[in-house]
Amino acid sequence: MAILVEVAGWLGAMLVLGAYMLVSSGRLTGSSAIFQGMNALGSALFILNTGWHGAIPSMVLNIIWLCIGLFALWHIHRRGRTG
Secondary structure, three states, X not given: OHHHHHHHHHXXXXXXXXXXXXXXXXXXXOOOHHHHHHHHHHHHHHHHHHHHHOOHHHHHHXXXXXXXHHHHHHHHHHHHHXX
């Protein structure tokens, strides 16, 4: 189980950093579903990892990060259906 938690943490890190790199390089926009999805999934994986390790401040930060990403994805989906 510990190995899976570590893999989840590293995958989460790669997703969040990859999303940031893609936006910073202009390959994605902050309003794209791919960017928001990468951030949401990355933060969800970080939640598993930080919770396992008892890093509560980091876990709370990533819960908030996940909520922001999910809200943005909902907004993107809603905007696509209505406009």
